[in-house]
Structures are given as structure tokens and as C-alpha cells.
Amino acid sequence: MQKIDVVVVGGGIAGLTAAIYAAKAGKQTVVIEKQNRLGGRAISNKKKGAYFNLGAHALYKGDALATFRELGLSLQGKKPSAFAYGIWKGKLSPLPSDMKSLFTTPLLSWKGKMEFASCLTKLSKADTRPFDRISIRQWVEGNVRDPMVRHIFYSLLRTAGYVAGPDLPAAGPVLKQLQNALKGALYLDRGWGELIEELRKKASELGVRLLTNTKVSSVDTRGGIVRQVLCEDGTKIDTHHVILATSPAIANELVPFAEKTALHTWKEQAIEVTAACLDVALKRLPKPKQQFAYGIDQTVFLTNQSRAAYLSDDGAQVISLIKYQGKETNPDSDLHELEGVLDLMQPGWREQLIVKQYLPKMTVCHDFMHMKRLENPGPAVPEIQGLYVAGEWASHGEVLADAATASAKRAIQHMLSLEGKERNAFYEHRGII
Ligand SMILES: Cc1cc2nc3c(=O)[nH]c(=O)nc-3n(C[C@H](O)[C@H](O)[C@H](O)COP(=O)(O)OP(=O)(O)OC[C@H]3O[C@@H](n4cnc5c(N)ncnc54)[C@H](O)[C@@H]3O)c2cc1C
Incomplete structure (x- = not known):
């Protein structure tokens, strides 16, 4: 050559x-x-008509989206509704995601509600770089007083950064990611495999040789x-x-x-970050309103990505669950915990199951x-x-x-x-x- x-x-x-x-x-x-095939960890697999990423994937309003837009990729998909539940002591309660849920959530006292709203407003406008040298725990402890508001921030930041514990990640980058997430994430039609296909086409058009x-x-x-x-x-x-x-x-x-x-x-x-990922395609949702949940006292997350994106050729609902892992992992107990979350959110899901994918230990990032x-x-x-x-x-x-x-x-x-x-x-x- x-x-x-x-x-x-x-x-x-x-x-x-x-x-x-x-x-x-x-x-x-x-x-x-x-x-x-190209794509690495951003491939999608089609199983019985449903498109599965390698675990839940959302495109935030950050560098990747800006880059793909600059390259002229079409990126078909939609932003999901932000209405979410919090899982606390094995029960579901609405998380504060708008004025109505802020005032009605039983998770927070009045004082807590005021503090949550004020912290989120401040954060949405903050320059996060000064927090690059402190941990998430230091940021939360230094900026939030109410214990339940702290728990909720830990949960939101865990989901933004994918790291189970708050002591290792530098706060600045994850706070920035949360800011981007609050602007609305994009769920892609047919999964991230479509994004890879668009990148592949772009590269080929420009004469890149792909081996x-x-x-x-x-x-x-x-x-x-x-x-x-x-x-x-x-x-x-x-x-x-x-x-x-x-x-x-x-x-x-x-x-x-x-x-x-x-x-x-x-x-x-x-320091590698891993997650256990369970994805299921269901014929219908037993509880159509319960599509999005953050674990507060469990390091888990659930989202029905098909509430915003085209992820099935026959109308199935494609739900992704994540268990954020620490150093010790156990595939069986992680699966058990994720299925327990599905039981809570979508009781009777097993009768609706078309197909599932369980990835017990995916590398989300090799370092951060x-x-x-x-x-x-x-x-x-x-x-x-x-x-x-x-x-x-x-x-x-x-x-x-x-x-x-x-x-x-x-x-x-x-x-x-x-x-x-x-x-x-x-x-x-x-x-x-
Ligand atoms: C469960 C999960 C959820 C995620 N959620 C999100 C999300 O919501 N939002 C987000 O922005 N990101 C998310 N990510 C992260 C995102 O998928 C990765 O950041 C991204 O795909 C990494 O791309 P990469 O090119 O850096 O690495 P990779 O995709 O790992 O690519 C590296 C490539 O190198 C190839 N390779 C290795 N060795 C050789 C060799 N010797 N010769 C030739 N080729 C080689 C590999 O086969 C691979 O294809 C998530 C990841 C996971 C696993």
C-alpha cells in the first residue's frame, strides 16, 4: 500500500x-x-424487530451533538418528556421535573422544594469549570443542605456521569453534563447504529478508506x-x-x-467505569405513565426510549435499564435488581416480553x-x-x-x-x- x-x-x-x-x-x-463492523460501543443490534443499543444511550447538548450537526448528519430522533419517578425505599414518587411535580412530590419538605428549585436554577447558569478540582461529594455537601435534596442531586449526577460513587468524579465535568441533560437529551431513531451509519457514509464520501x-x-x-x-x-x-x-x-x-x-x-x-444493562422490548406497557425513573437509594436508572424515538418496526416499547457498578460486580444480583425495578415500574412486564438483552458488564468509559x-x-x-x-x-x-x-x-x-x-x-x- x-x-x-x-x-x-x-x-x-x-x-x-x-x-x-x-x-x-x-x-x-x-x-x-x-x-x-464499525461503531465500537455505539453499535445497535436489531432483535425481533426492536433496535437495542449496547445499553441506554442519549445524546446530550454537548460537543458530540454540535460536531455531528457541523458535519451535516441528520440525526433523526426526539427529546423525551422529562417527567420522571424517583425510587426510594422500594417505592415510586414523582421527581421534581416541573412546577407541578415540584409542588406535589412527597419526597421533599417545603424547605427542600425551595432549595431544590433554587439549586437547579443556579446550576443551570453556573460556570462549572471552578468545580473541576473538587469531587461530586464535595460539591453537593458544599452547596446543598437538605438531606433529600442531596440524595436527588447524587442521583441526577450519577446518571449524568455514569459513575456509581460521588467521591471519584471531578464535579465540574459532570455538572456540565447535567446542565446539558437539563436542556433535553436526544433519543435516536433506530438507535446509535444510525449515527454510526451516518458517520460511515460521511467518511466514505470524503474518501476515507475503511478497513x-x-x-x-x-x-x-x-x-x-x-x-x-x-x-x-x-x-x-x-x-x-x-x-x-x-x-x-x-x-x-x-x-x-x-x-x-x-x-x-x-x-x-x-479508572474504568462499567454498568450492567438490561434492555427489553414489550408488546405494551402495563403502566403507560411510568416510563422514566432514577434510583435515589439504588444505583439504577430506567427509561423507555421508545416514548421519543422509533425503536421498533412493530410498535413494541423498548425500555433500557442501567445498574451503575462499583468495583465489585455480580451479574446475577445486578440482573435481579434490574428486574426488580421493572417489576416496580411495569408490573406484569414478563407477560408482555418480546425479547431482551442483558449485558452484565459494559465498559461505559475507560477513564474520566x-x-x-x-x-x-x-x-x-x-x-x-x-x-x-x-x-x-x-x-x-x-x-x-x-x-x-x-x-x-x-x-x-x-x-x-x-x-x-x-x-x-x-x-x-x-x-x-
Ligand atoms: C451502557 C453504555 C451507555 C452509554 N450511554 C451514553 C450516553 O447516554 N451518552 C453518551 O454520550 N455516551 C454514552 N456512552 C458512551 C459511548 O458509547 C462511548 O463514549 C463511545 O461509544 C466511545 O467511542 P470510542 O470511539 O471512544 O470507543 P469505542 O467505541 O470503544 O471504539 C474503539 C474501537 O477500537 C477498536 N479496536 C480496539 N483495538 C483495536 C485494534 N488493535 N485494531 C483495530 N481496532 C481496534 C474496537 O473494536 C472499537 O471499535 C455509553 C456507553 C455504554 C457502554
Whole structure:
């Protein structure tokens, strides 16, 4: 194969976004994906007429949505109603989501209602960056007094950031994500697989070569310069720019002597976040009004995504449940807990069941901005010329898919800015500028 300008390893959201921006900048670009289809964790699977993501997925008003809009993706789907229940001591109560539910919810005292409304109003306008160096717990304890209002904030922030406990995540990024969520999340018709398909088409239109079923085995970086990408099937691609849009652990494996580079620090500091995901397609809802719930004293979440998006070809209701996991996980007890939540929200759901999908331990993110983080990963690997990272773990304050797109764009911008500097230096040297 001829020399390629940019090789992207990994065909998930980060890899595809990086490839599209590289191609838009006129670079000959190849994406190499080891699976037989693109998409990574953002694929959807169709089962008995129902579209299942790999667990509940919503697009917030953050970097990913702005990027996809900038690229001209159509992103069919709708915003769901915000009316939600809270699960507290095994019972359902309306959560304060508008004036009516705020005044009627039995979860809060009058004082609590006033404090909740005031905190949410303040938060919606706040600059969240000053909270990047404190934990969610520190933010909640420092800003909220009423114990039940605190519980509700913990629950909302857990759902925004996907991390079970409040001590690790830096508050700023998750508060920002909650602000974005409060503006209304988008549920996508036919799931996130459609988004991947739109990214794939865009990349193809721009001339990106997309290789699937091809596993990269290493990147040749002799002399501290990117030279070649080697694949397990023997494919070799000469290039000077590689974007590793894989996990930090895989990025480490692919680069010889990675332990002498920042890749090692980024792998060592990474804290993986996982969730158990149960998705069900039901013929009808036994309780049509109970479609959305946050666990308050349980680390769970339920949403009927088909209340806003087209997720079934025959009118089935597609409900997603999440159990936010800590260090210890147990597939059976997590499933039991999630089915218990369905029993509470949709009693009799088993008689309505068409098909289900249970994923006991999905990696939601390989890393995030947490209190033990030493540095934000990327965009460039400083020790190796031409080597970059992208992925939701390479966050500089964004969360999940927003971090995937933002890190991908950072990598391309960095690459282009270096080229600009080199060009300027060349012209300066020749006395042209
Ligand atoms: C349950 C769940 C719920 C989520 N909910 C949300 C949500 O509501 N909102 C949101 O914004 N985000 C959400 N996310 C996160 C979102 O799915 C991820 O942030 C995003 O898909 C990550 O994309 P990525 O490209 O960084 O990584 P990935 O999708 O993991 O892509 C990496 C790719 O690299 C490939 N690869 C690895 N090694 C090699 C190799 N050696 N050679 C070639 N290819 C290789 C992999 O096969 C994979 O396709 C959720 C995730 C999960 C699991």
C-alpha cells in the first residue's frame, strides 16, 4: 500500500470523527477496525424487530451533538418528556421535573422544594469549570443542605456521569453534563447504529478508506517517529501520523516501549467505569405513565426510549435499564435488581416480553476526569512524533461521547497546527515570510 497521511486505529465514534476531520483537511486517511463492523460501543443490534443499543444511550447538548450537526448528519430522533419517578425505599414518587411535580412530590419538605428549585436554577447558569478540582461529594455537601435534596442531586449526577460513587468524579465535568441533560437529551431513531451509519457514509464520501475485520498488532515508532502500522493479517501501512482511538490499555500494547511514554501514565491513571444493562422490548406497557425513573437509594436508572424515538418496526416499547457498578460486580444480583425495578415500574412486564438483552458488564468509559488523575491524556503522545490518542477516556473535561468527538478533533487540530508551524519555519528559513 502507498504511503498514507493519517492512519486511525479503531472505528468507534472517536476514530470515525478523527478520520472525517482529517479527510476534510485534505489528508489521505485510513480507519482500521478489528471488528467486522464499525461503531465500537455505539453499535445497535436489531432483535425481533426492536433496535437495542449496547445499553441506554442519549445524546446530550454537548460537543458530540454540535460536531455531528457541523458535519451535516441528520440525526433523526426526539427529546423525551422529562417527567420522571424517583425510587426510594422500594417505592415510586414523582421527581421534581416541573412546577407541578415540584409542588406535589412527597419526597421533599417545603424547605427542600425551595432549595431544590433554587439549586437547579443556579446550576443551570453556573460556570462549572471552578468545580473541576473538587469531587461530586464535595460539591453537593458544599452547596446543598437538605438531606433529600442531596440524595436527588447524587442521583441526577450519577446518571449524568455514569459513575456509581460521588467521591471519584471531578464535579465540574459532570455538572456540565447535567446542565446539558437539563436542556433535553436526544433519543435516536433506530438507535446509535444510525449515527454510526451516518458517520460511515460521511467518511466514505470524503474518501476515507475503511478497513474492518483488521486488527492492528503494532505501530512502528523507531527513533521516536511514527513510521508504519502493522496488522495481524500482514498488512503494513507506511504513514507519519497515527491516531490511536482505542482504549488506553490497547494503545499501550500497540506501541513498543510505551512504558517510556505518557501512554503509560494514561493507562496507569485510568479508572474504568462499567454498568450492567438490561434492555427489553414489550408488546405494551402495563403502566403507560411510568416510563422514566432514577434510583435515589439504588444505583439504577430506567427509561423507555421508545416514548421519543422509533425503536421498533412493530410498535413494541423498548425500555433500557442501567445498574451503575462499583468495583465489585455480580451479574446475577445486578440482573435481579434490574428486574426488580421493572417489576416496580411495569408490573406484569414478563407477560408482555418480546425479547431482551442483558449485558452484565459494559465498559461505559475507560477513564474520566477523576480526583486521582495526574494529567489529561493527549492529544499528542509527546515522546513520539506523529502519534495521537482519541477516545472518551482522553477527556479534557467532556463526558462520554462528547469526550470521544472532542478528543478526536483535538488530535487533528494538533496535527494540523504542527504542520502549519513546520511550513512557516520552512518559509522563514527561505526568507519568504
Ligand atoms: C451502557 C453504555 C451507555 C452509554 N450511554 C451514553 C450516553 O447516554 N451518552 C453518551 O454520550 N455516551 C454514552 N456512552 C458512551 C459511548 O458509547 C462511548 O463514549 C463511545 O461509544 C466511545 O467511542 P470510542 O470511539 O471512544 O470507543 P469505542 O467505541 O470503544 O471504539 C474503539 C474501537 O477500537 C477498536 N479496536 C480496539 N483495538 C483495536 C485494534 N488493535 N485494531 C483495530 N481496532 C481496534 C474496537 O473494536 C472499537 O471499535 C455509553 C456507553 C455504554 C457502554
